[in-house]
Amino acid sequence: MSTLFPFGWLAALGFVNSCPVCNKITKREQGFICFACSLDAPYTDMWLMRDNPLEQRFWGMVPIERAASLLWYKSQGQWKKVIHQFKYHSKHFLGEKFGYLMAAEFSKGGFFDGVDLIVPIPLHPLRRLQRQYNQSELLAHGISRYTGIPTNFKAVRRTANNPPQAQLHYNDRWRHTENIFDIPNPKALTGRHIVIVDDVFTSGSTLTSCAKAIYKACNGDVKISVATLAAAQYMLQEE
Numbered sequence: 001m002s003t004l005f006p007f008g009w010l011a012a013l014g015f016v017n018s019c020p021v022c023n024k025i026t027k028r029e030q031g032f033i034c035f036a037c038s039l040d041a042p043y044t045d046m047w048l049m050r051d052n053p054l055e056q057r058f059w060g061m062v063p064i065e066r067a068a069s070l071l072w073y074k075s076q077g078q079w080k081k082v083i084h085q086f087k088y089h090s091k092h093f094l095g096e097k098f099g100y101l102m103a104a105e106f107s108k109g110g111f112f113d114g115v116d117l118i119v120p121i122p123l124h125p126l127r128r129l130q131r132q133y134n135q136s137e138l139l140a141h142g143i144s145r146y147t148g149i150p151t152n153f154k155a156v157r158r159t160a161n162n163p164p165q166a167q168l169h170y171n172d173r174w175r176h177t178e179n180i181f182d183i184p185n186p187k188a189l190t191g192r193h194i195v196i197v198d199d200v201f202t203s204g205s206t207l208t209s210c211a212k213a214i215y216k217a218c219n220g221d222v223k224i225s226v227a228t229l230a231a232a233q234y235m236l237q238e239e
């Protein structure tokens with residue numbers, strides 16, 4: 001039956017959509033990820049755990065209220081492929097949907113209770129121009145749409161265009177992310193609870209640097225939580 005009707009037309013009319021993980025056509029009411037892939041999703045459940053492995057990564061570095069990642073970023077599998085495509089290739093349209101999904105799941109653990117502002121990790125303006133979108137901004141949009149919490153895309157500025165993290169060794173990542181953020185208007189953040197949003201947690205150096213910059217600019221009068229789409233499993237289990 002489906003071969004008789006062009007899929008593009010059906011999708012355009014909103015009757016069907018294609019699951020980004022397995023590419024199978026699904027009914028729209030099933031959500032943007034099909035039922036089978038949802039069951040198979042490498043959810044971390046971190047939003048239900050206090051002192052979870054992600055929160056522990058910030059211990060002794062910078063005070064963090066809560067931290068959670070929606071998915072584990074595993075070394076293989078369809079889910080790894082879809083996260084990679086979102087981060088590096090053209091599947092930016094997934095960003096807002098993933099953000100919405102993050103918010104829906106994290107809210108089950110009260111993650112956004114008392115949060116005032118959603119702040120994505122910024123790209124350097126040159127990098128943003130190259131890529132034409134900031135994947136963390138798209139996630140932040142989706143989170144905001146679900147929670148109703150406002151976003152602020154101008155609260156943090158990236159002042160240095162450090163090399164892509166994936167090309168660096170662990171120690172170099174920390175060196176290259178020191179002092180790369182600037183807070184132009186600390187008043188917009190002082191006294192508030194902010195959730196910093198990033199796409200994939202690897203070494204945590206970028207998020208730590210950003211949180212430190214905010215903390216310093218607000219003289220410590222700020223609460224910071226961290227939300228990421230995915231977390232590299234090997235980074236959190238090595239110790």
Ligand SMILES: [Zn+2]
Pocket residue numbers: 019020021022023024033034035036037038
């Ligand atoms: Zn699927």
